[in-house]
Amino acid sequence: MSLLPIQKLYLLAGYVDKINKLKDVLTxxxxxxxxxxxxxxxxxxxxxxxxxxxxxxxxxxFTIVAGAVLLGLTAIVGLFGV
Structure with missing residues (x-):
């Protein structure tokens, strides 16, 4: 019975890894x-x-500022690892 929560956690880690890879690609x-x-x-x-x-x-x-905001948000997401 104690292996069941560990297996669920392992399966969730697999999904989180895929989501993190997707986040990296999108950033x-x-x-x-x-x-x-x-x-x-x-x-x-x-x-x-x-x-x-x-x-x-x-x-x-305004176009330059918009690009800087997008680049800054990317840097913040990468820095904090959200």
């Missing part, structure tokens, strides 16, 4: 997307700056 993808969004925002900012378009500059800054 890596989110980090890559965040980096690409930052690069895209930088290009948008450079083009808007060249055209002297203030509204385009503001939108580009």
């Amino acid at each position: 890596n993808i989110a980090g890559a997307i965040g980096g690409l969004v930052i690069i895209y925002g930088g290009i948008k900012f450079a083009l808007a700056f060249q055209k002297l378009d203030q509204q385009g500059e503001h939108q580009a800054v």
Whole structure:
């Protein structure tokens, strides 16, 4: 009777391992997307700056901030191991 809880715990550990692998894949993808969004925002900012378009500059800054937030959330999840 005492082996039953250990077997359940072992089976749950197998599921948790799969979930952790999925989390790692998703955080890596989110980090890559965040980096690409930052690069895209930088290009948008450079083009808007060249055209002297203030509204385009503001939108580009928001794009850069959105990418930084996505990259930061990825780093926080990786740091705390949530």
